[in-house]
Amino acid sequence: LTRIAPVIDDLGDRFAAAGEEIALVGGPVRDAMLGRLHNDLDFTTSARPEVTERLVKGWADAVWDIGRDYGTIGCRRGEYQIEITTYRSEKYDPASRKPSVDYGDTLAGDLGRRDFTVNAMAVGLPGKVFEDPYGGIVDLAHRVLRTPGRPEDSFGDDPLRMMRAARFAAQLGFTVAPEVREAMTEMAERITIVSAERVRDELVKLVCAPLPRAGLTLLVETGLAEHVLPELPALALERDEHHRHKDVYQHTLTVLEQTVDLEDRLPEGGPDFTARFAALMHDVGKPRTRKFQPDGTVTFHHHDVVGAKLTRRRMQALRFSGDETAAVTKLVELHLRFHGYGDGQWTDSAVRRYVRDAGELLPWLHVLTRADCTTRNQRKAERLRRSYDELEERIARLSEQEELASIRPDLDGNQIME
Ligand code: ATP
Ligand code: MG
Numbered sequence: 001l002t003r004i005a006p007v008i009d010d011l012g013d014r015f016a017a018a019g020e021e022i023a024l025v026g027g028p029v030r031d032a033m034l035g036r037l038h039n040d041l042d043f044t045t046s047a048r049p050e051v052t053e054r055l056v057k058g059w060a061d062a063v064w065d066i067g068r069d070y071g072t073i074g075c076r077r078g079e080y081q082i083e084i085t086t087y088r089s090e091k092y093d094p095a096s097r098k099p100s101v102d103y104g105d106t107l108a109g110d111l112g113r114r115d116f117t118v119n120a121m122a123v124g125l126p127g128k129v130f131e132d133p134y135g136g137i138v139d140l141a142h143r144v145l146r147t148p149g150r151p152e153d154s155f156g157d158d159p160l161r162m163m164r165a166a167r168f169a170a171q172l173g174f175t176v177a178p179e180v181r182e183a184m185t186e187m188a189e190r191i192t193i194v195s196a197e198r199v200r201d202e203l204v205k206l207v208c209a210p211l212p213r214a215g216l217t218l219l220v221e222t223g224l225a226e227h228v229l230p231e232l233p234a235l236a237l238e239r240d241e242h243h244r245h246k247d248v249y250q251h252t253l254t255v256l257e258q259t260v261d262l263e264d265r266l267p268e269g270g271p272d273f274t275a276r277f278a279a280l281m282h283d284v285g286k287p288r289t290r291k292f293q294p295d296g297t298v299t300f301h302h303h304d305v306v307g308a309k310l311t312r313r314r315m316q317a318l319r320f321s322g323d324e325t326a327a328v329t330k331l332v333e334l335h336l337r338f339h340g341y342g343d344g345q346w347t348d349s350a351v352r353r354y355v356r357d358a359g360e361l362l363p364w365l366h367v368l369t370r371a372d373c374t375t376r377n378q379r380k381a382e383r384l385r386r387s388y389d390e391l392e393e394r395i396a397r398l399s400e401q402e403e404l405a406s407i408r409p410d411l412d413g414n415q416i417m418e
Pocket of ligand 1: 025026027028042113114115116119120158160161
């Protein structure tokens, strides 16, 4: 906390002078303990939002209202993004999709209604008093997610917390306590009362985390995936000895992990939702199109087309934007094209069509297709990778030629002399 001491002490003094309590809370306290504190600082305070706004005006470089209904004021000071929320004591109507908020009077009360003990630690200011009424520090040392109260009550109050458990598993690499897993399994169906937007936001964070496999596995094993992303558990096709084929569910998680490793090839680098969601969905058309052929093989005719349709439907249900939906859907639709490449057999115009159809998504299609070049047969995987290297080289050569062609004027020598 030494690094941020100047800013948090300052804020503590201002609030104390006005007779209000304020504490650093949640994510930044947890992340400081993990040695990965960043510049997003969340605070909780006894001050009502109007008072908070008055106290930070003049001190912060900019102040805005994040949601006065929820009691949150946002501001920026230097490189710090700050959110200050009034103490809460929530009363939920289990039938409503949105929790209604009541302000609370104590820090302990506020911490008690938080999702997990590791998120229910605070540092009271200005004295930097560590507050940890639910033993978050012990759970953090054991890398486990536990609820401050009974998990059934907590998830009953806000079922989104079950999604948040999976999200934190993927972000932090923590496991969930046995009783938390049990409650998630028992109450999975309750997630359906939560708005699609809130579920989507957690799903995005989960998929973009360093360990998406951990979070997704938890969603599937507890049955939550059945409600938020049923296409994923459906990939666990029963295998039979006669028609051997790879496990599409495990394959999907592996492709997703390979995508993570290849993301530095994308224009922005780093976690990329489009690449990751496309990897997650690329084979969802397989269960619906699977046919056992008399010769002992298994086919998945046009699973790209079916998969694209299922992807669009799922993303619309989760209220993703039109652009996000279109991008991921297109990648799913195009990911099999390379299978027809057959070691350089494509004509130049086939290569140009590939580039044209991918459009702006070409770098993403490269990443997805390369990630999908996995098979248990190492030599085959290596050959596919080399073949894709060759395709990319051809694309580079062709576009260089085209660039040269485009700077040559559309006039012949005589016309130029004229
Ligand atoms: P991140 O690094 O992603 O911001 P975070 O822990 O700060 O992680 P937020 O979603 O920003 O997560 O929430 C801030 C804090 O508010 C959490 O640490 C947690 O204490 C509390 N919180 C957020 N959402 C809920 C919820 N649905 N139920 C209970 N507590 C919540
Ligand atoms: Mg936060």
